[in-house]
Amino acid sequence: MEKVGFLGPKGSFTEAAAKALVPSNERVPFRSIPDTMDAVSEGKVDHAMVPMENAIEGSVNITLDYFIHHQRMNMAAEIVAPIEQHLLVSNQNLTSWDEVKKVYSHPQAIAQCHQFLRKYLPEAEISYVNSTAAAAKYIQENPDESAAAIANNIAADAYGLKIAQRKINDYENNRTRFLLLTKGDKPFSNKLISEETTYKTSMMISLPSDFSGALHQVLSAFSWRKMNLTKIESRPTKTGLGNYFFIIDVAMKRDNVLIPSVCEELEALGCGVQVLGSYPCFSWEELQNIGEKVVETKST
Numbered sequence: 001m002e003k004v005g006f007l008g009p010k011g012s013f014t015e016a017a018a019k020a021l022v023p024s025n026e027r028v029p030f031r032s033i034p035d036t037m038d039a040v041s042e043g044k045v046d047h048a049m050v051p052m053e054n055a056i057e058g059s060v061n062i063t064l065d066y067f068i069h070h071q072r073m074n075m076a077a078e079i080v081a082p083i084e085q086h087l088l089v090s091n092q093n094l095t096s097w098d099e100v101k102k103v104y105s106h107p108q109a110i111a112q113c114h115q116f117l118r119k120y121l122p123e124a125e126i127s128y129v130n131s132t133a134a135a136a137k138y139i140q141e142n143p144d145e146s147a148a149a150i151a152n153n154i155a156a157d158a159y160g161l162k163i164a165q166r167k168i169n170d171y172e173n174n175r176t177r178f179l180l181l182t183k184g185d186k187p188f189s190n191k192l193i194s195e196e197t198t199y200k201t202s203m204m205i206s207l208p209s210d211f212s213g214a215l216h217q218v219l220s221a222f223s224w225r226k227m228n229l230t231k232i233e234s235r236p237t238k239t240g241l242g243n244y245f246f247i248i249d250v251a252m253k254r255d256n257v258l259i260p261s262v263c264e265e266l267e268a269l270g271c272g273v274q275v276l277g278s279y280p281c282f283s284w285e286e287l288q289n290i291g292e293k294v295v296e297t298k299s300t
């Protein structure tokens, strides 16, 4: 059985994403996102499921930076999942949830609920932990502490906690984009892929030097080919202030014409270009539907 690593412990959003995309894989928890990625290169697991980007908070920088600077792998598949954050407490704190002195969660989750915290728990101390599930586990282990966790309903069930307040994320359509990373170029192939499956190709581009119109030239190489970009992100190269590279996601599968020719044009401009991966993209909702269809077909 193949193994997929995720940011644990059990009950994290990343585990839910792994379960939806590769349900037949054995799920192995790790303490951090870098540990999860290292586990792939060390051969402890076959894949790593990692969060890449959130609708409210933007990129998950630790994932992107660790991927670029320390652990390059194949981007094998994407899943976009809805994220509902709840305020979880032990039984003891249920009626007095608005008086808790401390709120534990992952920095991304805290950031998604800033307005809620400012409004209802302005005095509470924020304590950042490794994951939302780690926060829920902590509350289970310390039920008498005047504290709450921000985590999902799976964690509430897993750690026997009460949902004091539901859907506390500040904006409605909260979603996180997760990537399944693998070693080597083996394409993601399973029965989820159909004619309608859309693909993305992620590229890393560095500019030759800081001259006027450099980024404009890069973008026009994509634009005149009518290549649709779904994301452009700049991250520091970590070599000095003002030095950046760009991650560009193109809404297409790696082909033999457009992708090679855009790379050639960019290289001719003096840019560094690397294709990081080309992968099928799924939404949580479509995977649930496919799951149901598979069950239906089996039972008839």
Ligand SMILES: O=C(O)C(=O)C[C@]1(C(=O)O)C=C[C@@H](O)C=C1
Residues within 6 Å of the ligand: 007, 011, 012, 013, 014, 015, 051, 054, 060, 083, 106, 108, 109, 130, 131, 132, 133, 176
């Ligand atoms: O803490 C978790 O449960 C995670 O899986 C991590 C993570 C993230 O880093 O973005 C995943 C999804 C949510 O956006 C919040 C937290």
